[in-house]
Structures are given as C-alpha cells and as structure tokens.
Amino acid sequence: MSWPSSTMSACWSDISSIFIRDKLGPLRRSAVAYCVRADSVVVETRVPISKDDFRQVMGHFVTGVTVITTAHDGEVRGMTANSVTSVSLEPLSVLVCVNHEAITHRILSAGRVFCVNVLSDDQEALSRACAKPDTPEAGLEGVLYHVGETGAPIIDGAIAYLDCKVTSQFEFGTHTLFIGEPTEGGATTGEPLVFYRGKYTKLREWAPA
Numbered sequence: 001m002s003w004p005s006s007t008m009s010a011c012w013s014d015i016s017s018i019f020i021r022d023k024l025g026p027l028r029r030s031a032v033a034y035c036v037r038a039d040s041v042v043v044e045t046r047v048p049i050s051k052d053d054f055r056q057v058m059g060h061f062v063t064g065v066t067v068i069t070t071a072h073d074g075e076v077r078g079m080t081a082n083s084v085t086s087v088s089l090e091p092l093s094v095l096v097c098v099n100h101e102a103i104t105h106r107i108l109s110a111g112r113v114f115c116v117n118v119l120s121d122d123q124e125a126l127s128r129a130c131a132k133p134d135t136p137e138a139g140l141e142g143v144l145y146h147v148g149e150t151g152a153p154i155i156d157g158a159i160a161y162l163d164c165k166v167t168s169q170f171e172f173g174t175h176t177l178f179i180g181e182p183t184e185g186g187a188t189t190g191e192p193l194v195f196y197r198g199k200y201t202k203l204r205e206w207a208p209a
C-alpha cells in the first residue's frame with residue numbers, strides 16, 4: 001500500500017473503501033478521509049465540516065442583536081437578525097441577510113425599505129418574539145414604534161437605528177443579501193443585547209469586577 005501526498009487527487013470511481021480520521025481540537029472539528037483505491041493507493045481528502053460544526057464555529061463570532069423592521073402596503077413586520085454589517089462609507093451602505101422563507105422577506109422585497117434596530121440589553125423578550133413567525137410582536141402588535149422617512153418602523157428603546165432604502169440585492173443559497181442606503185439614523189448610550197454561542201448575554205455580565 002503506498003501513501004500519497006496530500007495534494008494527490010482522488011479517482012473516485014476506483015475507490016474501494018474510505019475511512020475517516022477526525023482531527024479533533026478545542027475548536028477544530030474538520031476531518032480527513034483516506035480513500036483506498038483498487039490499486040491500494042491511499043488518497044487523502046478533506047471532508048467538509050457539517051452544518052452543526054459551522055453553526056458552532058460562527059457562534060463564537062460575538063454579535064449584537066437587531067430587529068429588522070420593514071413595511072409595505074399597510075403591513076409591518078419585525079425579524080430578529082444578526083447577519084448585519086456595514087459595507088461601505090461611499091456610498092453609505094449596510095447589509096442584512098434574510099432567509100427566503102421569512103415572512104419579512106416577502107414584505108421587504110415588495111417595500112424595499114428596512115430599518116436596522118439595534119436592541120438594548122433589556123429587549124431580549126422582543127428579540128425572542130421576533131425570532132418566531134407566529135407571535136404578535138413579529139407583526140409589531142403591542143410594540144411601540146414610530147416611522148421615519150422610509151416608512152419602516154423605528155422601535156422605541158432600541159439603542160441605535162438606521163432607516164434604509166434598498167439599493168441592491170443579491171441571491172445566495174437560502175438567503176437574499178439586501179444592501180440599504182440609510183436615510184436617517186441615530187444612537188443612544190444604552191447597553192446592547194449580545195448574542196454569543198447561541199445564547200443571549202449582556203456586556204455588563206462580562207465586565208471586570
């Protein structure tokens with residue numbers, strides 16, 4: 001049996017067996033597969049990480065929590081989102097990634113406006129409610145807000161907001177990437193709600209004693 005260099009490519013039709021060795025580390029969970037071809041040559045190849053592993057890795061990227069609000073034709077909606085990032089200062093632009101299956105996706109696609117509401121650390125309940133499609137809060141019932149220039153709801157108590165018009169959008173996989181240009185925005189001094197490793201937390205819980 002001859003052992004190949006890791007750059008050798010596999011001839012999959014020749015493979016007679018495959019065995020996988022996990023490369024376990026504190027954060028690293030990828031695997032290497034060794035494929036034994038009919039001529040007994042062993043080929044090393046990389047096995048992609050699973051969706052669960054991907055979620056676990058991305059969960060270590062600490063984010064704030066937003067509710068993306070949108071409005072169209074008298075309908076309003078709020079969706080919890082943390083795939084939010086600033087893109088460019090020229091022109092000013094912010095990106096939100098919205099799952100095709102979200103009700104918010106339908107309204108945002110039609111209305112082409114959204115507001116990024118950065119939640120304060122006492123708005124965890126609102127975040128939880130806006131992460132489910134069937135709660136009254138997702139339809140902004142009982143949620144205090146006002147509207148700005150675009151008509152998207154600006155939620156009371158959010159520590160910062162950007163009211164945006166969609167200028168570009170891109171399809172990728174299960175999501176649409178909406179890029180918006182802010183028409184107005186603001187921020188206060190409140191503390192943000194934080195999402196880390198699949199759980200809500202607060203900055204003050206991590207502050208040095």
Ligand SMILES: Cc1cc2nc3c(=O)[nH]c(=O)nc-3n(C[C@H](O)[C@H](O)[C@H](O)COP(=O)(O)O)c2cc1C
Binds near residue numbers: 132
């Ligand atoms: C912390 C957190 C962050 C989330 N981020 C996103 C996101 O960036 N994009 C997205 O499409 N869904 C995200 N979700 C899931 C949506 O909030 C959830 O599927 C929601 O019910 C979809 O909105 P809908 O009620 O309009 O269907 C997130 C959920 C949580 C708890």
